[in-house]
Amino acid sequence: MTSNEAHPARRPAAARVTSRDVARAAGVSQAAVSLVLGDKWRGRVSPAKADAVRTAARELGYRPNLAARSLRLGRTRTVLMVVPALTTEFFARVYTGAARAAADHGFGVVLYPSPEGDPSPPASANGSVRAPVIRDPFDSAAATLDGVLASSMAAEALTTLRNADLPLVMLDSDPDDDRADATVNLDIADGARQLTDHLSALGHRRITHLTADVRSWTFGVRARVVADRLHGVPGALLRRQPAALCVDAGLQAAHAALTGPGPRPTALLCDDDTIAAGACKAVRRLGLRVPEDVSVTGFDDLALAVAVEPELTTVRLPAEEFGAAGLRALMAVLDGRPADAPTLPVELVPRGSTAPPPDAPGNAAHPGGT
Structure with missing residues (x-):
């Protein structure tokens, strides 16, 4: 057996894409990349350059070093989205929009279906409707979250999170409800x-x-x-x-x-x-x-x-733009900026x-x- 046979050639590991690579592809400075991907670019980087940075990051498959960034910013880069049920097509599309917007900011979205918000409660074996068992997942999770995006149909699940003083953006909810930091609605x-x-x-x-x-x-x-x-x-x-x-x-x-x-x-x-x-x-x-x-x-x-x-x-x-708008509002709250809380138009x-x-x-x- 030759040495080559004993030790087959190994394919070199792919080099990790860095912010410098993104800056070079977008034709901007590394500082601009940091501002855009940290969502702090408004008033400091032009919209056209911000779009170029996001496009380059997606095309290159850039992934920020979230561990280092979390230590630096004191954030986990994770938000929780609370919806009534995972089986609902509408909320699946809302989640898709929120997740895409979160990825542009280097965040992840954890999805939680609130049992009491499910509009179709399960039936027992004898056909009677049984009350859902509510298990509060938030006591232990609150310390690992940066903020919450929640549907009004699942609002009752949020008591613990409100007590934990986490930033909260409500979707499809009463704009006069003072429980939320911002509200994003459909018309x-x-x-x-x-x-x-x-x-x-x-x-x-x-x-x-x-x-x-x-x-x-x-x-x-x-x-x-x-x-x-x-x-x-x-x-x-x-x-x-x-x-x-x-x-x-x-x-x-x-x-x-x-x-x-x-x-x-x-x-x-x-x-x-x-x-x-x-x-x-x-x-x-x-x-x-x-x-x-x-x-x-x-x-x-x-x-x-x-x-x-x-x-x-x-x-x-x-639905997808609705989720994205909610996520962007939450990012603004996290950054201490005024949240854009739009009412999105609908169409007959x-x-x-x-x-x-x-x-x-x-x-x-x-x-x-x-």
């Missing part, structure tokens, strides 16, 4: 206005609001706005039917709304696309048609919205699940109200 009120006005413009007057059976600021806003928009509409009849955030609950709530006493509603305005999908099933099971007999609207514009037939008229929420997406009511001219000819 939920405008989304509810657009949906209600859409149905009203089509001629609907008998509308049942399938309300999410979740105690949360965001769903309270929707209920108030829908009622306010219909209050001045002549002949409007608004009813409410609560439903958990799942397809089966939407089906049951819609069935109750469509078969209850009094005139049948011509439109079902749902707080969530999953509720709306269940409502569409209920309409069909009663031998009715969507939208010719009953119009149905959703909220969120999940993948489910275009999986049903006809596709759902709904409100599109910029008319599709085939809405049309004029059955007694309106052209009902079948104009699906979606176009």
Whole structure:
């Protein structure tokens, strides 16, 4: 056996990318790289150079020495994101946006699903709903976190963290709530206005609001706005039917709304696309048609919205940008800067699940109200 056979050639380890490499690729100084990656560049580095630094860092695969930086800054470079449930598509997209923004700042995001915030509590073997077991993970974790990003639907999980005096940014929460250092919202009120006005413009007057059976600021806003928009509409009849955030609950709530006493509603305005999908099933099971007999609207514009037939008229929420905006606000709080706490715009997406009511001219000819 030759020496080469006894000791096979080893591939040299890849050299670690340094801040000097990033500076060279971006055409800036190392000081500028430190300012940009430490999110302290505003007013000191131009936006164009900051973008060049972030792009170079991503393309080169630059990873800062987090241990050394933590010792220097007194930070763990870790934030906690508290959401109602991991199985919810909307919050998965919010997390994706937050994680991408965190990576630009050299931070990591730990995701925690709050049991009491889960809108679909588990059932026991005999079918009864059992209360979730709450295990507080924060007592031991608080010392390893720099800050918290939390949905209002999981706010009750945050008592220990508030007591630990950690920076807190709330998502989709009452802006007057003084528990948070900053609040980042979607324009939920405008989304509810657009949906209600859409149905009203089509001629609907008998509308049942399938309300999410979740105690949360965001769903309270929707209920108030829908009622306010219909209050001045002549002949409007608004009813409410609560439903958990799942397809089966939407089906049951819609069935109750469509078969209850009094005139049948011509439109079902749902707080969530999953509720709306269940409502569409209920309409069909009663031998009715969507939208010719009953119009149905959703909220969120999940993948489910275009999986049903006809596709759902709904409100599109910029979930990833929402998460990124929340993370940026938390970074500002950590740096002692004023937090930009925007209200992000939402968009009505008319599709085939809405049309004029059955007694309106052209009902079948104009699906979606176009």
